[in-house]
Amino acid sequence: MAYVITEACIGTKNTACVTACPVDCIYDAGDHFIINPAECIDCSMCMPECPVEAIYPGDEVPEYLQEYATKAAEFDYSGIAPGVEIN
């Protein structure tokens, strides 16, 4: 049951979660960061790092934010590298 990054990340995209993740499973999905559930090991290290409390355990995502869990499950992670893109 992977962790899920939700709405509050939009417009924030603080990178603390990316730094905290020991398995580099957090990707840049454009508007917000996104956790690849196939790679997340459920360690929870990202959750307390988020300054806007955008990250939930997979089984605790509120109903109105479920679309973010669905998006993370269906997202195409091929072709992008985890972490923060350096321009």
Added chain:
Amino acid sequence: MTDLKQRSLEEVKGLSVEEAVEIMRQAGIVGAGGGGFPTYFKYMKPLPHLLVNATESEPGYWGDKLVHKEHLEEFLQLFEAMKTIFDFEQITLAVHEKDRKWYADYQEHADGVFDVRYVPDTYALGEEKTLVKHATETKVPRFVDNPDGTRRPGMPPDVGKIVNNTETLLNVYNALFLGKPLTTKFFTVYGEEVDTKVYEVPIGASVSEVLGIAGLDVENSGHLTVLDGGPYLHDMAIAQLGTGDAYVRRMTNSLFVIAEGRQGKEYAEIETECPEEGIVSLVGEISGVNVPLGGGLLTPATPLVSEGDEVEYEQMIGEPVDQGFSVGVWASLGGEISSLENGIVAISGGAIAQEEAEAEAEPTMAGGAQPRGEGEPFQEAGSSRGNG
């Protein structure tokens, strides 16, 4: 009545909460699981439920499992005493499903003083909030409000739980029953070119020296990297073995040897055999130690020794202070205080030449950094690993 001395079960059960907490503080016990949080603080305010975290999760580890296997009687006595002292409603040993057989002896003795609960075999159960969720009916809140209006991440005490790891509790046993302070750390040595071993090592020992004892040709192993931790969560101990050194910390759970240039997580599928000989003690086998008086969450203890002093093994060398979190510090080696700088007490045991001991203590890390020790906490060794 808070001296470190031998006590019978009845004497330990007769300790007050305040006395037991003070013994833990004086003995220098901090969370051995990785967080390094001072143990005494968790017990100052009695809570209903103690969870013993026996779910070491990094692939390849054996330390906690061997500690439980070799110290069943000690844990049974400790659970009985803790239940009386702290008036716990419940003490729970939390074990991975896959380790059911390994902990069968504990299940047999689970007769009301404590129970054994089995949790899924996922990595995350080493993390204390996740453990609470799976081993109890309770969830630690994601965040809680502070009285001043700020918010902080939730912690097990918010829902009446104390979580301690296996080795931390053995150290509590040692302090309450045997009067022994914290001077050693149990950890697994494994990975490339070494046989898997579990050692009990004096805190502050040289990582290079331990790996030499484990059979590595340290001087000719620049192709190897040593991690303090496992495949997933770790800190860099020595980037190129043979160049620079690091110290064994109070929260070192493994020295994991990997090929230089590779990443720890590439080894996530590693499987190791439990070492047949069990835990091997290196007490008395180490030539010198660098013992930190504080570091991490700890305010440095006040040193009780000076350079040139002779100290005995398990002699108190640092007294806890009243500011912040602070614990007693004890000599993990008998010998001469060869230096006392930057909050680190260096003790030379005389087993190797003084020059060599000093060279090992020199800041020779690549990039000119200090050798890694608790005086300079690792970036990843934060509270998020606080399952100790």
